[in-house]
Amino acid sequence: MLTSFMEGLLCCLTSKSTNVVVPVETSEPADGYEFVEVKPGRVLRVRHIIPDRPVVEEPTGPGGSVSCKRKITVYRNGQLFIENLGDRASAELKTCQNGETEPNSMVEVELTDCGNSSPPVSIPEVRSDSVTAGNNGASETAGDAPAAGQTELSQQPRKRRRKPKRSVVIDCERKITACKGTHSDVALFFIHGVGGSLDIWGSQLDFFSRLGYEVIAPDLAGHGASSAPQIAAAYTFYALAEDIRIIFKRYARKRNILIGHSYGVSFCTFLAHEYPEQIHKMVMINGGGPTALEPSLCSIFNLPTCVLHCLSPLLAWSFLKAGFAQQGAKEKQLLKENNAFNVSSFVLRAMMSGQYWPEGDEVYHAELTVPILLVHGMHDKFVPVEDDQRMAEILLMAFLKVLEDGSHMVMMECPDAVNTLLHEFFLWEPATPAPPKKESKARPETAKAHTDNTKAVSETIKVRPATAKQASSNGGEEDKQHSTAKK
Template identity: 70%
Template sequence: MLTSIADGILCCLTGKAANLVMPVGSSQPADAFEFVEVKPGRVLRVRHIIPDRQAPAVTEEDPVKGPGQEMDAGNCGESVSVHCKRKITVYRNGQLVIENLGDVLYSEILQCQDGDLEPCSTVEVELADYKEVPTSPEPKPVPPVVGEQKPAPPPRRRRRKPKRVVTIDSEREISSCKGTHSDVALFFVHGVGGSLDIWGSQLDFFSRLGYEVIAADLAGHGASTAPHIAAAYTFYALAEDMRAIFKRYARKRNILIGHSYGVSFCTFLAHEYPDQVHKVVMINGGGPTALEPSLCSIFQLPPCVLHCLSPCLAWSFLKAGFARQGAKEKQLLKNGNAFNVNPFVLRAMMSGQYWPEGDEVYHAELTVPILLVHGVHDKFVPMDEDQRMAEILLFAFLKVIEEGSHMVMMECPDTVNTLLHEFFLWEPDMSKKDATKTDPVPANGVAIQTTNNHTDK
């Protein structure tokens, strides 16, 4: 700690960086690791595991497929077609009204393979950035005179003219994704200060089940290169990195698993590639509000000051990121190479979280089944943010892990792995579709729909 403080003071006095901005750890290739150049001079470390699957025996009835053909019927199994119809209206007073007009799927728990159908519903929320405008006080009611009729109630106020209307109307195929399906790939995306190593338990677990898994270090994290320019760590720059990784390794059906800041990149990819992204998992990702860097954050301090404070920051992250702060948790941080990035990279990452497009409407347009996982002891992301996300998303499941915190996938790997696997195998049950159509009673709840196309008026 004293060495860290001394190096920080020296860099403040000399105006030079305390150390070179280099990736943490070795850049030597290792088993199942690849180094992908997404842009000239911008190299990301990727862990890519392709499991050994036994090739099915070819019979006379089954034609031999070429190397470029997908085994759709044999691998995908039977898929379920869901009609997705949704109308999203934004009013000038800050009100967001979501009307679900198609097949609405909902299930509170994922202990079973089939979700239940609910009738159409309407969700009304207030935009997070809406500031209430003071209105003139309402006139006090006049007491009726004895012997006279009560005055008629005032007419109901009509909503103002919509500011924006988005309509979604399409069909989506949803099916179970098993490890034996060669057209399925799992992508894991970490958040600020993490690395692909935080997914160690998940990568090993699902690769043993036969899944193809891909996880990458963000720029400046893990063993990826760390450019010494702040523009390299904006949301858009990192999102383009993840786009390049996705396009390189994507299969026909892809499942995205994001943690914290990594959830935003999964959201971006799901929005950009609705036909290829089959399901999404959001672990402690927070609410659907647009990303905005805090001007009063400690991470706005100069990198040399952050270097001096690095031991305190690491201790604060341990305390806030884990439900317990023991030797086991410290070892998990060390093994996961978490919160071990250069102060310049940390500052640039926190300052680059600007994504105004990622607002409530952007999330409401998402069209894939989404599992929300929240650790109840998370001190970074409040519970109500994930609850708000579940209300806005089309097709959402929310699962709370009582013993988990922000780094729940490292604290409770068995629970998270089982939950994720259930979600991968989940497929909707449409047998009650006709029965729910005849039910005239609307139901309020979390909207669950999917789509490929939408129009913005």
């Protein structure tokens, strides 16, 4: 603690940070590690593993096709309406989240505290059922009542109707297939968050590379073994997102899966918007809710760099306590070995102050049409579970999985459970609907059976006259005998 205080005092006197992350000089582009210069003087360390594939298997089966038809409307009072118009996509959404199977669904989200304001009636058709029933009931009772009822109902929407601030219509069809490790056109991208490094994905990188997946994991600027520019503008969201975009273009395949943690989830969402045709699936691990990023004005990270450097042991202890469900020797060793939260105070301050991304609001996330797996650690003290639940409501196809024994660093605490969830999600594909031709084939057989039944009935009817004839002849003989007896 005294050493840290002296270094912080020296930092204040010289106006320079003494704890600067620089590329590891002993690191070489071997064992899957590469150094990529994204900009002049801006070098990122990337772990790139291409497994040996003796036999390359191509995707077998057509896969599932999901049609996305939804209308997103934002009103000036802060209300967001999402109307799912597609049959299959909305059915998947309802089955995964609410357990319903209705073909159409609508999600209403209040962006601000506007509970007293009444919702508009122009979009939801389900809420107009009560109004329609009222009109029908009034028309059946009296002749003059419908006109009065219609005038009252026509006046109410005028008071409640508000002009939309923004309206987005999405209509597309996406093909989703299983991503096996033996497919050469599949690549997995792992992106860490603030204070982490690519080493936090050690269990995941080893696990999926052994299964035959091609994995790519970069170190963000100022993290791990990447270069750390001494300019605050180098750590804004847009600067870091541009680095990730260059890394993605360099290693991208035909089908790419993005796996992000915490702050890295925002970069995954950014790539999904930039390259919607190349992103096949996404995984968000403790990423929070679908809100636009904005730096906090009242935060400990707004303190001077030298003060943060003096408080670095306290910050590391706070991160250990809040990031892990248990604070034992194992968790401390994980932090030490994986370089988690081992960045300079200058980089940490610049990263937290540069989280400005106004485009990443609810509408931005609702426009995503890619299947997304949400993984949340129940004991996470940085991101509450309500935020991930909110994200699951906004997204078109989201699958929320909560791990009871995990916290914010759930991929390090529960590596086996996380690897299993991710692998099952990579192999998942929507069920292909049965072709309608089978139903058309069954109908002629039913009609044929019906004709056979009619023929059988007609044959029985033909037999009846013969029986009646015999009865009449028998009756005639009895009459003759009776007449002779009378005689």
